[in-house]
Amino acid sequence: MKNLYRFAVLFAFLAVLAFTTTSVAVDKIVIGHPACLSGKYAKAGEQAVGGIKACVDWVNNVYGGVSIGGKKVPLVYKYYDCESKKEAVTSLIARLINSDKVQVVFAPYSSGLTLRGAPVAESRKMLYMDHGGANNKIFQQGFKYVVQTIGPATRYHEGTLNMIHKVDPSAKKVALAYEDSEFAKMVMVGAEKRAKELGFDVVFKRTYPKGVTDLTPLLSAMKAARPDFVLGGGHFEDGQLFNRQMADLDINVKALSLIAAATLPAFYKALTTMAEGVMGPSHWEYGVKYCKAEAKRIGMIWVGPSQDEFVRLFKKALGKDIIPDYHAAEAGAQVLAYVLAVEKSNSTNSDKVRKALGELKFMSFYGGWDIDETGLQIGHSMVDVQWQGGKRVIVWPEEAQTGKLYYPMPTFKEKAKGKLAIP
Amino acid sequence: MVLEQLTGNLLQGLVLGAVYGMATMGLSLIFGVLKVVNVGHGAFIMVGAFVTLWAFTTLGMPPLVAIPLAFLIGMGLGFVFYYSAIKRLIKAPELASLLATFSIGILLEEIVKLIFGSEFRGYNWVVPKIDLGVTVLPMSKLYAFIGSIIIALLLYLWFNKTRAGTAMRSVVEDTEGARVCGVNVGWVYANSFAIGIGLTVASGVLLTMFIPVGINPYMGGGYTLKAFVIAVLGGLSSPYGAFFGGLVFGLIENGSYTLFALIPGVEPFALTRFLSFVMLLIILLIRPTGLLKAK
Numbered sequence: 001m002k003n004l005y006r007f008a009v010l011f012a013f014l015a016v017l018a019f020t021t022t023s024v025a026v027d028k029i030v031i032g033h034p035a036c037l038s039g040k041y042a043k044a045g046e047q048a049v050g051g052i053k054a055c056v057d058w059v060n061n062v063y064g065g066v067s068i069g070g071k072k073v074p075l076v077y078k079y080y081d082c083e084s085k086k087e088a089v090t091s092l093i094a095r096l097i098n099s100d101k102v103q104v105v106f107a108p109y110s111s112g113l114t115l116r117g118a119p120v121a122e123s124r125k126m127l128y129m130d131h132g133g134a135n136n137k138i139f140q141q142g143f144k145y146v147v148q149t150i151g152p153a154t155r156y157h158e159g160t161l162n163m164i165h166k167v168d169p170s171a172k173k174v175a176l177a178y179e180d181s182e183f184a185k186m187v188m189v190g191a192e193k194r195a196k197e198l199g200f201d202v203v204f205k206r207t208y209p210k211g212v213t214d215l216t217p218l219l220s221a222m223k224a225a226r227p228d229f230v231l232g233g234g235h236f237e238d239g240q241l242f243n244r245q246m247a248d249l250d251i252n253v254k255a256l257s258l259i260a261a262a263t264l265p266a267f268y269k270a271l272t273t274m275a276e277g278v279m280g281p282s283h284w285e286y287g288v289k290y291c292k293a294e295a296k297r298i299g300m301i302w303v304g305p306s307q308d309e310f311v312r313l314f315k316k317a318l319g320k321d322i323i324p325d326y327h328a329a330e331a332g333a334q335v336l337a338y339v340l341a342v343e344k345s346n347s348t349n350s351d352k353v354r355k356a357l358g359e360l361k362f363m364s365f366y367g368g369w370d371i372d373e374t375g376l377q378i379g380h381s382m383v384d385v386q387w388q389g390g391k392r393v394i395v396w397p398e399e400a401q402t403g404k405l406y407y408p409m410p411t412f413k414e415k416a417k418g419k420l421a422i423p
Numbered sequence: 424m425v426l427e428q429l430t431g432n433l434l435q436g437l438v439l440g441a442v443y444g445m446a447t448m449g450l451s452l453i454f455g456v457l458k459v460v461n462v463g464h465g466a467f468i469m470v471g472a473f474v475t476l477w478a479f480t481t482l483g484m485p486p487l488v489a490i491p492l493a494f495l496i497g498m499g500l501g502f503v504f505y506y507s508a509i510k511r512l513i514k515a516p517e518l519a520s521l522l523a524t525f526s527i528g529i530l531l532e533e534i535v536k537l538i539f540g541s542e543f544r545g546y547n548w549v550v551p552k553i554d555l556g557v558t559v560l561p562m563s564k565l566y567a568f569i570g571s572i573i574i575a576l577l578l579y580l581w582f583n584k585t586r587a588g589t590a591m592r593s594v595v596e597d598t599e600g601a602r603v604c605g606v607n608v609g610w611v612y613a614n615s616f617a618i619g620i621g622l623t624v625a626s627g628v629l630l631t632m633f634i635p636v637g638i639n640p641y642m643g644g645g646y647t648l649k650a651f652v653i654a655v656l657g658g659l660s661s662p663y664g665a666f667f668g669g670l671v672f673g674l675i676e677n678g679s680y681t682l683f684a685l686i687p688g689v690e691p692f693a694l695t696r697f698l699s700f701v702m703l704l705i706i707l708l709i710r711p712t713g714l715l716k717a718k
Contacts, residue, residue, distance in 0.1 A: 040641060042541040180693065208692045211645050213634060216435045217680030218692060220428055220558060237543050240636035244545065250552065250559045270545030270636050416549050 179234020440673020465643020471627015
């Protein structure tokens with residue numbers, strides 16, 4: 001009996017030891033990602049992969065790895081191409097969790113794909129970090145493990161409205177025309193609310209279908225409403241069309257701001273001078289002034305590479321000499337948020353890391369980071385950029401400005417003659 | 424105000440409708456002669472759009488000059504795909520030709536993506552505009568409209584006034600009879616497919632003259648869907664029917680917006696799409712041979 005007792009104690013000890021060893025003996029942390037490397041989000045997907053690789057590189061080689069269980073372990077980035085397709089997203093997330101045994105899943109790009117993958121991660125109690133799905137509705141479904149780094153859609157046009165309210169008190173009439181997608185409609189909800197708060201008169205409010213090839217009827221109706229300025233857009237393709245057909249119909253307004261499209265270099269490349277003076281909200285732009293000193297000044301933790309270091313690592317990761325855009329920055333910033341939360345919780349367990357993320361507040365090259373109880377990003381502010389002489393200039397908020405706003409925008413006739421929106 | 428908007432939209436619809444019609448003629452010609460449904464239709468339109476973009480940005484060639492170039496490239500592609508795939512599938516079950524043309528579409532998309540990338544592109548052809556009071560029309564749209572009509576007329580003349588066109592019509596009427604009369608049916612098939620593809624690729628140029636942005640390897644999908652509605656509207660095997668179907672489609676798509684906008688609480692754009700497909704359903708039910716074909 002005594003021997004049996006000793007054996008039981010020994011067995012229990014060994015079992016506890018074995019359990020403890022497996023729970024803390026993490027030798028690497030694997031990030032899983034169904035990336036949009038082909039299909040309609042290929043451009044944003046490539047940027048996101050570059051941004052993640054750049055920050056993983058920084059964590060492993062500059063930061064020295066992730067501190068967990070008393071030692072530093074490296075991050076490993078495992079990704080597959082989801083072809084920007086919903087059905088591929090769900091199967092790849094299951095594969096990453098079941099076969100590749102990843103510790104965290106990064107969502108693909110766009111609200112639609114992010115929302116499609118969320119229940120798969122949620123059912124497996126897996127932390128699911130969202131860098132490209134801005135729709136607020138993702139955070140109204142009761143998911144416990146979804147955490148956002150990109151800002152919510154309702155805030156996209158807040159800054160633009162604030163700016164016009166300040167610079168031109170005579171501009172009263174605003175037209176809102178957005179794509180009929182969950183994300184863009186949410187931007188419209190936020191824009192309408194803010195416009196009314198600021199006392200603007202919403203003289204036109206319409207949506208247009210996804211994949212539209214001709215906006216003439218909608219823009220003709222908008223022209224008849226005689227707005228002072230126009231806010232709208234949805235994704236890249238319709239943004240180009242919106243601007244082009246406004247030029248074709250000679251719809252001249254004081255300001256035009258288009259979400260998603262207007263901040264990308266290909267927008268200007270396609271429209272050339274027709275894009276002069278056009279604005280767009282952005283989560284991040286090269287030239288923003290977030291730095292260690294700024295974090296210290298406002299009493300926030302600073303983590304991650306400096307802006308220039310991030311750009312260097314991004315170019316190295318993609319092997320291309322291109323400047324990262326906000327898709328890269330937000331994807332990279334979520335690596336930093338995850339690393340801080342793992343260190344804070346000293347665990348890779350999704351519940352513990354999720355709790356730590358809820359308590360986290362920091363600044364990086366991407367700007368502020370803080371989430372509410374639903375996982376929605378509330379700590380990050382957007383900037384407004386304007387095309388001036390073929391270059392993107394940050395014109396709002398004032399503290400982030402890299403140049404002065406050109407207002408009102410030149411008319412399309414002036415632009416056709418080569419006029420540039422340089423103040 | 425409503426009347427002004429309606430007139431403006433109908434004018435825009437007429438111009439766009441002619442281009443839509445032109446973009447569908449190739450589909451109808453191929454179906455009429457070969458009885459092959461070209462599911463990859465939109466991919467050929469996309470090729471035309473890229474030919475324009477490339478000719479404009481690299482060679483500085485105005486889009487109007489790119490039309491014959493695109494037509495010749497399209498014919499070349501047509502012959503290549505006819506002899507490599509379609510020829511073997513003419514008598515095969517319909518599913519085989521559907522899958523083949525679908526695959527050709529994907530192949531073209533991926534080749535173009537490999538060469539140009541997946542970025543959305545555009546070009547800025549600065550042309551004067553005409554202010555018609557009710558709407559503004561850039562000359563590029565007017566050129567596209569006139570170009571579509573000229574191409575439709577040339578096709579009509581070719582069909583009715585040339586020996587090759589007569590041979591083609593005889594194959595449509597009775598393949599065996601045409602063969603007995605000495606018509607080289609195999610050559611007529613190859614020629615029809617090549618001309619159909621040539622017309623489709625050339626229509627890609629005209630479409631970019633109307634909308635010179637959003638050019639990307641996957642842009643064809645939406646146009647394929649519209650082309651099928653237009654083809655059914657005009658009579659699936661009639662190229663002229665397709666042209667008039669395009670005009671009707673353009674007028675309804677643009678004109679109905681203003682009328683739907685009068686209904687409170689609805690999004691008119693969503694309803695114009697709905698109307699297009701309701702129209703398709705009704706025509707299939709009451710006149711499946713299309714508006715311009717005998718019952």
